[in-house]
Amino acid sequence: MNHRAPLAWLLGLSLLAWAGSAAADVATALHNMFTLPADTSAINSKAVAMFIGFVLVSLGITFWAAKRTKSTADFYTAGGKIGGFQNGLAICGDWCSSAALMGVAALIYSNGFDGLIYSVVPFGAWPLMMFLLADRLRNLGKYTLADIVSLRMARVPVRTLVSSASLAFVIGYLIVQMVGAGTLISNLFGLHYEMAQVIIGALIVVYVAFGGMIATTYVQLIKAVLLLSGASFIVFLVLQKFGFSMNGLYQAAVDNSPLKTGVMQPGTLLPDPVNAISCGVMLIFGGAAMPHVLMRFFTVPDAKEARRSVAWAASLIGYFYLLTFFIGYGAIAFVMKNPEFLDAKGAIIGGPNMAAIHLAKAMGGDLLLGFISAVAFATIVAVVAGLTIAGASAISHDIYANMLRHGQATDAEVVKVSRIAALGLGVLGIVLGIAFKGQNIAYLIVLPFTISSTVFFPVLFLSMYWRRLTTTGMVTGGWIGLASAIVMLVVGPTIWKDIMGNPEALFPYKYPALFSMSIAFVTMIVVSLLDKSDRAKAELASFDDQFVRSQTGLGAEGAAQH
């Protein structure tokens, strides 16, 4: 029974994770998953009510979408019928995780100017996607990243590489989101950490398994509208206090911050130049090739709509990053000296991550606090839904349909496997979220971005731009790059020194992307040039056809049939 394999695999993994923790912990976790805390006074009823509103609307949409999700094309790409503007909003919803709102605000709150680095640099991925990737991606793509890179290559080795890397990417990113969500929700809503995991996991499974890409798109769309309007409203209220003078706001931040004018100046958060460049490479190139974002390019009918999506996404995301300039400094102005948000020692309650949330309360009272809390929850749900559908498509389309069944599976079978995979990923998310509770997971966000810049960007870029790339070159470079990235992460300062407690890291840099991406590129190029096999010759010869298609869109999936 081939099509049960992914499920069995996921269940096995989950069981292992369970067995890893003590039985008593499991009992507590199980109890907390389904019960409210003893002290229900901590429950933020306004936030819960607004979040329930979001859930009801999104479930209604899922019900509507489920009736429209029949074929694999519906499931993975909403039938390629999403418009450019809607898709741009949905991409914004996919991209802006809660880290972009709360994390960046926290960094600005704690470090002033240096926090801005994290709102400016990641944005560099967007022009890159527009100029180099968007048109060609849409013209060559079908459902997943692997479809593009395997167009003129051998199917099985290429899909093995890309789908393994995609799953590693999705699971790494998923853990970060789930752990972040659990902490956030127990803080904001007064619910148990474990219950937060169950709510998110269950919602995701319903959205993705039943509503596929249509429901996922609408969830992301609503979330983007909520996030952008919530953040805009906070900024409006902040600026209003200063008669809409930007200088007034910054002056107040300077007066309030212990850094004084230093809050507006580059400081010391940026590590040494090598780490800084490597981190920039990771955020820009990794950000430009994330499978769950790229998948959204296939939901539009043609290259023109793909460009419009990117233009909208870039404008909205750019706007959002500009808002973080004001939210971060607004928090310094209104939260830092406000006793309501400080504990006995004068530190911010709930840690710097709560700076944006406290600012909402300072500006708009309990109602705005509840709204922003619900937005933060919706934000996480939408990002996790995007990751889950990307993971489910890697399992069902790349692994099951193309590798195990060699393209012979029926539509119905593939959709069924997708749904089972979504269920498996939801359960896995809950289990891993609970298993990683309370651990330092900051390093985990480096993993997916490093994988993306080391594997996805080079394979995508070279397969579209470089005639001489061969299967052997791509696969060898991809695996060596991936292995080097993981080794450098493990023996680097974060894991080897800080977590495992060794005195000295074997690899000195926190961000290995600069090195692992270079290794991947060089290996792919050298091995391809040395590859004189017949297969390599055929692959080389088929570049012209692929090039014409990438430029004209002729023969693209979802385009008008001739």
Added chain:
Amino acid sequence: MEELYRRIDADPEFHALSRRRSRLSWALTAVVALSFYSWIFVIAFKPAWFTQTLGPETVITVGVAAGIGVIVLAVTLTGVYIWQANQHFDAQNRKIVAHAKNEHQT
């Protein structure tokens, strides 16, 4: 389809269009990469440049203004690209494809 691809590939107009398109893409990429990396490099190596304020009456520093500028420039350039692509490239592309199809039928 392969036949059509060959025909288009043999059309010098097609290659001229590809070249124009890729010149624009790479030029814009270079400008954007330069602006982002200059911003990071100034912070890493010449932070003093970003420490000055824009004027005597304001606390806003060159660094903050430049950060906003980098984001705005990137958004503007994506606008330039989409405008060029929609105004010129798409129409030329349609012409090339139509031409190849006509030849194909006759």
